[in-house]
Amino acid sequence: MKRFLIAAVGAAALALSAAQAAAFEVGIIAFQMSSETHARVANAAAAAAKAKGWTVTLLNSEGALPKHAEQFDALIAKKVDAIIVAMGKPIEAEAQFKAARDKGVPVVTVMSGASKDTLFDIQVNEYKVGAEAALYLFGQMGYTGNLISQRFEGNVGTRIRGRLLDDVLVENQAVKEIGKHSMARTQSWRDDVRAGMQALLLKNQGQINGVWASFDGQAYIIDDLLKAQGVKRGAIPLVSIDGGEETYRRIADPDSTLLATVMIPFEGMGERAVEAIDSIVVKKQPKESVTSGPYLFQDAVLVDASNVKQFLKK
Amino acid sequence: MGRILERYGTALAGLALIVFFAAAAPNFLNPANLLNIGKETSFLAILALGFMLALIAGELDLSIADVASLAAVACGALVQWGYGPLAGVAAALGVGLAAGLFNGFAVTILHVPSLIATLGLAAIAKGLGFMLTQGVAFVGRWPTEFTGLARGALLGVPNLILWLIAVSALVWLLVGATRTGLHMTAAGEATEAARLAGVKTDRMKRLGLALCGLLAGATAMLLASSLSSAAPGMAGDYFLYAIAAVLLGMTMFDPGRPNAPGTLVAALSLKVLGNGLVLMGAPYYAQDIALGAIIIASVAVSAAALKRAAFKV
Known part of the structure; x- marks a missing residue:
């Protein structure tokens, strides 16, 4: 009976945890999906978020600033739990970024530049x-x-x-x-x-x-x-x-x-954005546990004939 | 029933879209979201109303989006260089009006078809936008007097919606209740007959194109004010949507003719579609597919009207 109870409580906890994970929703905005680098960041972030069981809304601003702002407004209205922006425009769309902060929606940007309204920007130097x-x-x-x-x-x-x-x-x-x-x-x-x-x-x-x-x-x-x-x-x-x-x-x-x-590790930056949101928003760890400043720098590596083999897919 | 569908089919489709999203998309009916849709519709609708005025006068203006981008950049330059909000507003409207006047001159004096003249001006406007900015957007240090033009509100109604109502009412009055509007329509629908009847058709075409440019300038001013930034190509995304709004608008209220209420409802429907799909979590590519499908479906509902329109345009 005791074993049964422990198993039942465990199953219930797992179910609750799964339900909580499923309830977490992230909006991902790529500024221009027709640009390969934007798409690589956004797709990697979407895949990493789905792997965590999150609900993902992946949007493409098609390189248009007004559309970028509109999508931000829509995600805020949708009440997503967090937003990831790939190659976004936090200065040009400052009103929307501020609105996200005011509504308590945490935003992590990738290769977009720092903003007081986001948690931080994941960048290479x-x-x-x-x-x-x-x-x-x-x-x-x-x-x-x-x-x-x-x-x-x-x-x-x-x-x-x-x-x-x-x-x-x-x-x-x-x-x-x-x-x-x-x-x-x-x-x-x-x-x-x-x-x-x-x-x-x-x-x-x-x-x-x-x-x-x-x-x-x-x-x-x-x-x-x-x-x-x-x-x-x-x-x-x-x-x-x-x-x-x-x-x-x-x-x-x-x-x-x-x-x-x-x-430039585009896929890595997309995945890092998801990890950062998982740490800060889901697991409630302090932002400083990820980075204390406005940037989270990633390493870029020079690739030439001497080391290209390690980057080629087998 | 057929007549109702012909006149209001597209509007009913738009209404059905709203009902569908109200039921299926979480937070769609949230007042903040509805205000967002209204604000987002304003840019597209004002630009589309401009395109509609040129079309009423029988001309196409394919430069609207690039002229709007250039006007925004000119506005941004003056505001950022410290000339104040009024100079910025004047620059946006002035660039738009000048572009419209140039198009009118090219079409009626130089006898360049509007399709070619406005395409040429679009390329020039795009180049000038990059020349002024070197590709770098004007951002930061926007005075609140300027940003308030789009971001402010009066008695809880966002200024953008008030601008939209004011512009729509003026355009509707001009086209439907003035002699000038009547002459513009006559010049567009039957140029030679109108000319023989004493209508100054070239002047009407110039007016249509000038007003189109002016409204592109107004859109630019509101865009720069709303986004507190001005970049070359920033209005480019509106080009096809503005044309789609006018063509969809031609399938309702006064089928076969460009009309202000139809354009307004069509612009609103396009924005409702974009917003509703985001709220439903649809992937980005699904939005383009749905947009195309709904445009075709809406026009199919009013196929008879479209057939007539094809003969008139």
Whole structure:
């Protein structure tokens, strides 16, 4: 009888715990799911939350600020228990972030920038990442020669990377930037990058010693252009930032001109956001047990031929 | 029954949507949520009413969203550079009106089809937006006098809803109760006949396009004020929705004709759909699929009206 009672109480406790877990609801907003990095963060967070038995509402702001704000309003009205935002806009949508805080809905952002209305922002240090990529490229060029760059000013992370490239250029006067193209369009950006870089490669034929791209998606297009022109690996080193399966495949490919990337752990950041909410909101641990400041920094790793094997899926 | 469906089919579908979400989506009828829907509808509806005015005059304005984004950026620039809220408001409305006047000039003086002229202006506006901002949004340091334009409330009613009511009433009055509205409609529906009857059709087309630009500027002002930020491309998402609202609106109340009540109900229905699906926890891709399906279904209900509309536009 005693055993039966213990088993019954245990089962009831388990059921209650499962019910509580099932009752927990998290809203996840990705600013633009058509961007691979945004989708990687959001999908990883959604998968981690579902693995905990949470109810997940996954939203896509489609790169539109008003829609971003509307979705925030809707999640607050829905009375979700927490919100995770991937590459969001806490400053631009400050009224909605403040409303979440006022209503007691905890918000964790990923790669969005700090805000007084969120618990913290999970980030890699973009300044460090930008410096690492630029210095690696300069090293491959022997700190001399000409480079061209493919930039993107519309995103804070890629903009910082570009600014770090400028700083490294200022300190290393033997390297000249003889051409740069800034991606203007966001929806048909691949076509934009292809057209811009094609023009730069043609204009500066025979004078280019290195190429810098602000994110890996741009680097794939440049790599294909260089290969189509018969450029061999190492002749014009190409360096970028982000990481991912396709990037690692190219870095390992002896025919590819893409030599290195700085790997940003997008999936890891999404999962970390869920873990942080689990600790702080569900298990009621103090925020300081996760991080005391406005940022929770994650490590970014430089990936090149020397270590790419450990990143390639078996 | 057929006549009722033809005139009110889409509106009834919108009502059915509200009833469905009231029953199925938790917190849908929460007053705060209903106010949210009202506020969110205001941007889309004001922009769509502008597009509708151009369409009434027989012209398409495909630059509305990019002009609204540029107007928001111009407004943000002046406010952030310390010229004050009034200058910001004037900049937003001025850029919108100037864009509308340019479109009118291109269409009626240079005889460029509105489809081409407004597409060209859209590209220019997008480029100017990036030129002014270098891709970096204007954020922070927005005076409360400016943000209050959209975020404030009067007797508990959010200002955005009051703006929407005021603009809708003015547009409805202009189109339905003034000689100018009558002339605009005549110029749009039968340009040559109207011209022979003494209507200054080119002037009416210029007016339609100018008012369209002005309302794009008003939308920009309210967007910047509500979001306390201004970025290039910030109104881009409204482009297709505004057109969808006007076309859906043409299937009700006065079937086959662009009309203000129809546009308003259609804009509200689109926003109800987006909000209700979020509250139900539908995945993001389901929202696009549902939106497309409901647009097709609504139009199918009023197929006869749409057929007539196809001949008129």
